[in-house]
Amino acid sequence: MQKIITRFAPSPTGYIHIGNVRSAIYPYLAARQTNGHFILRIEDTDQARYVEGATDLIIDTLKWLGLEWDEGPEVGGDNAPYFQTERREIYLEWAKKLIEKGRAYADPTDSETIQKYRDEDNAKKVPYLYRNHRPETFPEWEEGMPIRFKADPKPREWHDEVMGDLKAGPEVQDDIVLIKKDGLPTYNFAHIVDDFLMHVNMVARGVEYLSSTPNYLALYEAFGIDQPLLVSLPHILAPTGNKKLGKRDGAKSVTAYREDGVLPEAMLNYLACLGWNDGTEQEIYTKEELIEKFSLDRIQNSGARYDEVKLLWMNGQWIRKIVDEQGIDALYPRTEGFWPESAKNYEDEYKKRVLAIIYDRLKTLSDLREMTSYFFEDPKFDIEQLLTNKFVKKFSESELTALLVESISKLESLKTWDEPSLKDALNELLASTGRKPAELFSLIRISVSFAPFSPALDLTLNVLGRETTLARLNKVKTALSLDQQ
RNA sequence: GGUCUCUUAGUAUAACGGUUAGUACAACGGGUUUUCAUCCCGUCAACGCGGGUUCGACUCCCGCAGAGAUCACCA
Numbered sequence: 341m342q343k344i345i346t347r348f349a350p351s352p353t354g355y356i357h358i359g360n361v362r363s364a365i366y367p368y369l370a371a372r373q374t375n376g377h378f379i380l381r382i383e384d385t386d387q388a389r390y391v392e393g394a395t396d397l398i399i400d401t402l403k404w405l406g407l408e409w410d411e412g413p414e415v416g417g418d419n420a421p422y423f424q425t426e427r428r429e430i431y432l433e434w435a436k437k438l439i440e441k442g443r444a445y446a447d448p449t450d451s452e453t454i455q456k457y458r459d460e461d462n463a464k465k466v467p468y469l470y471r472n473h474r475p476e477t478f479p480e481w482e483e484g485m486p487i488r489f490k491a492d493p494k495p496r497e498w499h500d501e502v503m504g505d506l507k508a509g510p511e512v513q514d515d516i517v518l519i520k521k522d523g524l525p526t527y528n529f530a531h532i533v534d535d536f537l538m539h540v541n542m543v544a545r546g547v548e549y550l551s552s553t554p555n556y557l558a559l560y561e562a563f564g565i566d567q568p569l570l571v572s573l574p575h576i577l578a579p580t581g582n583k584k585l586g587k588r589d590g591a592k593s594v595t596a597y598r599e600d601g602v603l604p605e606a607m608l609n610y611l612a613c614l615g616w617n618d619g620t621e622q623e624i625y626t627k628e629e630l631i632e633k634f635s636l637d638r639i640q641n642s643g644a645r646y647d648e649v650k651l652l653w654m655n656g657q658w659i660r661k662i663v664d665e666q667g668i669d670a671l672y673p674r675t676e677g678f679w680p681e682s683a684k685n686y687e688d689e690y691k692k693r694v695l696a697i698i699y700d701r702l703k704t705l706s707d708l709r710e711m712t713s714y715f716f717e718d719p720k721f722d723i724e725q726l727l728t729n730k731f732v733k734k735f736s737e738s739e740l741t742a743l744l745v746e747s748i749s750k751l752e753s754l755k756t757w758d759e760p761s762l763k764d765a766l767n768e769l770l771a772s773t774g775r776k777p778a779e780l781f782s783l784i785r786i787s788v789s790f791a792p793f794s795p796a797l798d799l800t801l802n803v804l805g806r807e808t809t810l811a812r813l814n815k816v817k818t819a820l821s822l823d824q825q
Numbered sequence: 826g827g828u829c830u831c832u833u834a835g836u837a838u839a840a841c842g843g844u845u846a847g848u849a850c851a852a853c854g855g856g857u858u859u860u861c862a863u864c865c866c867g868u869c870a871a872c873g874c875g876g877g878u879u880c881g882a883c884u885c886c887c888g889c890a891g892a893g894a895u896c897a898c899c900a
Contacts, residue, residue, distance in 0.1 A: 351900055386899055451898080467827055467896075486898055503830070512828060512896075520898040527900045551829055551895040574831080575893080582892055617838060621848050640838080642831045643893070650837070650850045660863075701862035711861090731859070770858080781859035793861030 344370045344569075346542040347379035348402070348409070349531065351386060352394035355593035356401040358611065358646055359576045359585035360546075365612055366573060367544045368407045369634040379538055380412030382423045383531070385524045401594045404604050406627055411538070419538040424530050431525035434533045434563075435487045435518045443562040444518060446481035447488045449473075471515040487519040489529075489559065496554045501571045501636040503547075508554040516555050528552065532559045535568060544571035571636055574615060577645040585646050597651075601678050601705030603662075606655040615644040624657055652703045659702050668696045678705040682717040690715075693803050697795040711791075715803060718812070719790035723819055726790075731782040737820050743773060743783060744817040748810060757806045762798040787816040 348364040350356065356364070371378040380402065382395055399413060411417025421427055438444035454470070461468040471491050481487060493510030500506050518529035525533070535543060550572050560567045575584035578591070585591045597607055609625050618633040625633070662671050672692050683691060694715045695708075702708065713719070726732055732740065750769050754761050770780060781797050788809055794800050801809050 349900095353900080383900070389899065447898095454898090465826075469896090488898095506829080508829070514896090517898045522898080524898090526898065531900090545900095546894090547830070548894055549900090553829095572830090577893095579836095584893085614837070619839070621839080623849060644838090645836060647836055647850070653850060656863085698862095700864090703862090729860085767858085777858040779859080783859090785859065789860095791860090794859095795862090797859070 341374050342541070343376035344374045344542045345377040345379070345539050346371050346544065347381050347535070347538065347540055348407075349381040349383050349534075350398050351383045351389065352398065353386070353389045353391050354394055354587065355397045355595070357585070357587060357591040357593050359591050361401065361405070361594050362573055362576065362611060362615070363544055363546060364402060364407055365405070365608065366571070366616070366634070366636070366639065367542065369612070369631055370542060370544075370636060371410075372631045373634055377410045377539075378407070379417070379419075379540070380409040380422065381534060381538070382413060383527060385424050385520075385527065385530055387522065387524070397593070397595070404595055404598055405608050406604055424534070425524065427530075427534070428524055430537070431530055431533055432519060432523070435525070435529070436481070438489065438518070438562060439481065439487065441562070443490050443492075444487055445475075445478035445490055446485045447475065447515075447517075448479050448485060449475065467511060469511070469514050474515060483523065484521060486517050486521050488515040489518055489555070489562070491515050491555070492558055492561070496557050498553065498557060498567070498570065500550070500553075501542075501569055502574070502639045502641050503550070503572050504641075506550070506553070508551075512551060513554050513558055528555060529559070532556060532563070536563070536565050540568055542569040542571060544573055547572045547574050569636075571639075573639065574641060575643045576614060577643045579646055579648070584643065591646075599706075601702075601707065602651070602655050603658050603674065603705075605662075606651070606658040609658070610651045610654045614646070615640040624654070624661065656703045659705070660700055663696075663699050668692055668699070671695065671699060675705055675708060678708045680709050680713040680716055682713060683715075686716060690803075697799040697803060701793075701795075711793075714789040714791050714794075721815065721819075722790055723816070726783070726786045726816065729782050729786055731776075731778045732786065734779065735783075740783060741817060741820045743775065743780065744787070744813055744820070746773060747780070747784060748813050748817065751801075751806070751813070752810060754806070757802065759798055759802045762801050766798055784813070788812045 344367075346367040348367055350360070350364075368378050370376070380399075382398070384390055384395075395413065402409065409415065411419060412422045435444055439446070454473075457470070457473045458468045461472075470488070471493070474490070479485070491513045493513040495507065495509055496513075497505065497507040516528050517526050519525055531543075534540075553570065557567060577583065578585045578589035583589065594607065598604070605626065608627060608630070612625065612630050612634075613623070616634070616639050618635070618638065659671065669692070672688070672695055675691075675695060679691065694712050698708070698711055701711070727737075735743070747769055750765050750772075754765055766781070770777060773780060785794055785797055785800070788804060789800065804812075
């Protein structure tokens with residue numbers, strides 16, 4: 341298979357969000373699959389939109405997702421530099437080559453005149469094309485003057501790896517600006533030059549570039565260079581409406597999900613499979629499996645709606661997958677920073693025991709904060725919560741007290757405090773009290789946790805320990821006894 | 826408006842002329858000694874519309890409709 345040399349070429353205008361990270365993931369997978377090259381190039385030619393620190397955000401996001409690059413910032417490479425502003429001489433040189441060939445020209449027209457052309461055409465209801473207003477003669481280029489391509493409008497056909505065979509007429513091909521007044525290149529020009537010099541043979545980007553493609557084809561032709569494989573990626577749609585997901589829709593940065601306790605494996609899995617599948621019914625893929633099974637021609641050619649619920653489901657799957665395959669010790673280090681404040685003085689071993697009984701109900705790691713607090717601090721004592729429980733409320737307070745007394749006495753008598761003993765003890769209590777599990781267990785469970793839910797009772801009591809369990813049960817018993825007096 | 830693209834359940838998708846249109850998330854119901862979750866079982870739910878071609882069309886062709894993209898010295 342041909343080695344894919346491709347790139348992710350973001351503009352440093354802000355964070356990477358769910359809606360635009362696909363154009364990093366799919367090229368990455370294609371490059372890795374073919375033992376090719378994945379390049380990170382920073383397209384910072386728009387000085388007005390440049391955001392300080394955005395490059396670091398981009399780098400951070402790629403690293404978190406595990407999309408390592410072979411060339412680019414931090415790692416360097418044979419085709420450095422990888423910031424376009426550091427390559428401005430190269431673009432100028434290449435633009436001048438086109439001027440020499442008669443395929444580009446320095447344009448002296450000022451912006452007011454250009455606007456006048458546009459207004460006139462709009463008034464006449466004819467499509468505005470700058471080439472219809474192309475100056476008769478061109479001046480020598482000098483600094484501060486834009487350079488425009490001299491279009492060669494004609495019917496063009498090409499193949500897109502996702503969209504299939506496409507064609508466009510001459511009416512969309514124009515004298516596009518190659519070098520701006522500020523001496524920096526436009527995206528339209530810079531990416532052509534860079535991709536060629538960096539030996540890129542596959543270009544993946546959003547579908548919004550589809551209508552510019554004929555102009556790019558004209559540039560490849562003018563330079564006499566081979567066009568790369570073209571890959572148009574449909575948009576990811578916002579949860580509501582039909583617009584592509586963007587920051588205006590509140591699209592969170594990819595790394596914001598890291599703080600929410602989403603695993604990068606789950607994020608990569610979800611995003612890769614949003615608009616792509618391998619034709620089987622597999623849902624959970626490791627990065628390695630994605631690399632192996634990825635194929636451009638199975639990318640969906642319509643937009644896909646972002647569904648955070650499914651992402652969270654997938655994250656839960658991944659949390660369980662890690663524990664099932666590698667054990668709790670593999671998950672535990674990932675939980676740092678997600679525990680309740682009160683857990684900070686507890687030993688790792690204790691927190692691991694908590695994690696081991698709670699992990700299968702986590703959707704995100706940050707659920708730990710809400711779900712485990714009663715393992716680290718006494719829960720807020722709320723007798724009403726106990727008395728209004730749908731099973732507990734069937735009993736009078738004296739009945740409850742009696743049940744608690746019997747339970748406490750049974751648990752106190754245990755020689756060993758471990759899971760099997762607790763399980764036996766609880767079963768014996770069911771038999772001796774004649775109560776249903778729902779009734780007895782709800783009473784004990786709520787008394788020790790005051791939480792809306794908890795793991796199985798024997799597991800919970802085992803981790804809480806004898807002392808804590810009995811203390812909390814006694815506290816409830818006392819409260820109920822006082823009530824009755 | 827011109828040009829281009831897209832269209833299977835609420836969502837993501839499978840199907841590459843012949844299936845009771847499959848799967849997953851969500852929703853709803855049930856099961857696994859309480860709860861929440863996991864896991865298991867089940868229910869609901871889709872081929873945008875209209876013409877062709879064909880013995881037969883989600884699949885091929887042509888219209889239409891709807892949606893999206895683009896028409897910058899932004900990328």
